[in-house]
Amino acid sequence: MLRLTLLKTITTALVLHLASSVIVHAKEPLPVVATFSILGDLVKEIGGEHVSLTTLVGANGDAHVYQPTPADARAVSSAKVLFVNGLEFEGWINRLVSASGFKGEQIISTRGIDAIPFAEEDGHGEGHGDGAFEWAGVFNLAAGEYKWSFAKVDGKYADPAMKMVIIKSGDIEESEKSAERLLLAKSSETRLHNDRLVAKDIAYNLTFDDAKSTTVFTVNIKKDGKYTFFTEHMPFEFEINEHFLKDLAGKDVEPIAQEPDTGHHHHHGTYDPHAWQSAENIVIYADNIAAALAKADPENASNYTTNKTKFVSKVRKLDVEIMERMKAIPEDARTVVTSHDAFGYFSKRYGIKFEAPQGLSTESEASAKDVAKLINQIRDEKISAVFVETITDNRLIQQIARETGAKVGGTLYSDALSGPEGPAASYLKMMRYNSSTILDALK
Numbered sequence: 001m002l003r004l005t006l007l008k009t010i011t012t013a014l015v016l017h018l019a020s021s022v023i024v025h026a027k028e029p030l031p032v033v034a035t036f037s038i039l040g041d042l043v044k045e046i047g048g049e050h051v052s053l054t055t056l057v058g059a060n061g062d063a064h065v066y067q068p069t070p071a072d073a074r075a076v077s078s079a080k081v082l083f084v085n086g087l088e089f090e091g092w093i094n095r096l097v098s099a100s101g102f103k104g105e106q107i108i109s110t111r112g113i114d115a116i117p118f119a120e121e122d123g124h125g126e127g128h129g130d131g132a133f134e135w136a137g138v139f140n141l142a143a144g145e146y147k148w149s150f151a152k153v154d155g156k157y158a159d160p161a162m163k164m165v166i167i168k169s170g171d172i173e174e175s176e177k178s179a180e181r182l183l184l185a186k187s188s189e190t191r192l193h194n195d196r197l198v199a200k201d202i203a204y205n206l207t208f209d210d211a212k213s214t215t216v217f218t219v220n221i222k223k224d225g226k227y228t229f230f231t232e233h234m235p236f237e238f239e240i241n242e243h244f245l246k247d248l249a250g251k252d253v254e255p256i257a258q259e260p261d262t263g264h265h266h267h268h269g270t271y272d273p274h275a276w277q278s279a280e281n282i283v284i285y286a287d288n289i290a291a292a293l294a295k296a297d298p299e300n301a302s303n304y305t306t307n308k309t310k311f312v313s314k315v316r317k318l319d320v321e322i323m324e325r326m327k328a329i330p331e332d333a334r335t336v337v338t339s340h341d342a343f344g345y346f347s348k349r350y351g352i353k354f355e356a357p358q359g360l361s362t363e364s365e366a367s368a369k370d371v372a373k374l375i376n377q378i379r380d381e382k383i384s385a386v387f388v389e390t391i392t393d394n395r396l397i398q399q400i401a402r403e404t405g406a407k408v409g410g411t412l413y414s415d416a417l418s419g420p421e422g423p424a425a426s427y428l429k430m431m432r433y434n435s436s437t438i439l440d441a442l443k
């Protein structure tokens with residue numbers, strides 16, 4: 001009897017021990033890190049209970065300009081998978097990764113999406129923070145006549161027309177204020193092929209001759225000296241092989257200074273990072289996340305796949321829903337203003353045009369000339385609503401609303417979720433909230 005009890009006790013203890021070690025093993029979730037709240041929500045949807053998730057930039061936080069903490073470095077150092085958005089969204093991540101001694105797998109969640117290049121040529125360059133002119137060049141010119149030519153590229157001119165200002169000055173900075181004023185002024189003088197340009201207190205509206213492969217203007221310089229030319233767009237877009245300014249003998253005339261001074265190639269290479277603003281892209285994020293989790297934790301691979309499938313079907317439904325909502329907005333009322341350029345993918349997918357005084361990152365500051373330009377545009381195009389964002393300083397938007405009479409249509413969540421009590425506590429909720437906020441303001 002005694003022996004039997006003892007044996008039973010030992011057996012029970014052994015079973016308990018085995019059971020508890022099995023439970024501990026099964027319950028130890030995979031340590032993972034996501035850089036910001038929106039991405040964190042996607043990882044949570046797919047990882048579920050099998051991951052232990054740390055999100056670095058939390059609700060209402062701005063991941064463009066984040067300062068990682070020592071706690072972040074600890075979380076990254078013990079993580080098996082680090083999920084980043086990529087497309088240069090998290091400018092601080094490489095330093096954090098090397099400081100933390102991270103040994104796991106870093107996953108660029110946007111890999112495979114059709115990224116939108118940072119482009120000056122959408123619209124007429126508004127909203128991208130580069131001001132009224134994209135190029136300025138100083139030339140040392142003797143009195144006489146010169147030819148400025150614009151050639152078609154791939155069979156067409158980049159724009160049907162472009163403004164240019166010529167100022168008698170050898171200093172771009174010194175003359176740029178006057179140039180901006182002239183370029184933004186309502187009045188300008190139209191010039192056609194073979195027309196004459198002089199240094200003058202007016203912007204020329206150079207109109208390109210579509211019937212010709214090159215449109216040429218004559219520049220008439222009355223006095224020897226330095227002249228600064230400001231162009232609304234990069235003149236290099238218009239030239240093929242030939243230089244754009246020549247003297248009458250056909251000899252190239254090079255600028256002695258120019259801005260930007262990168263020579264004949266403007267470096268883009270940067271993409272709009274806000275890919276999550278199209279629900280279509282989230283299917284790709286979800287694939288990347290599920291694949292990375294399955295690789296790091298093969299035992300739970302089927303769970304990750306199941307979770308992904310469920311989530312993706314909700315995302316697809318959301319995508320259709322937003323499309324239908326945006327279609328309900330009258331076509332001539334589909335332009336809105338936000339603080340920073342975070343809605344390029346939303347725009348492309350759902351057909352709403354966004355303008356912003358700040359560029360693609362909250363790091364850049366809106367310049368006075370961009371704001372002035374935007375205010376004019378709101379008045380000219382009768383844009384009815386401006387929106388504030390949770391992650392940006394909204395005083396500028398409030399000021400724009402006051403000056404134009406446009407109403408503040410509400411708050412949009414661009415780069416971060418709200419807290420759990422807020423209206424955008426998950427990706428799906430954020431997208432529904434943004435689209436219904438836009439619909440309510442514009443319909």
Ligand SMILES: [Zn+2]
Pocket residue numbers: 064274340341342360361362414415
């Ligand atoms: Zn942003």
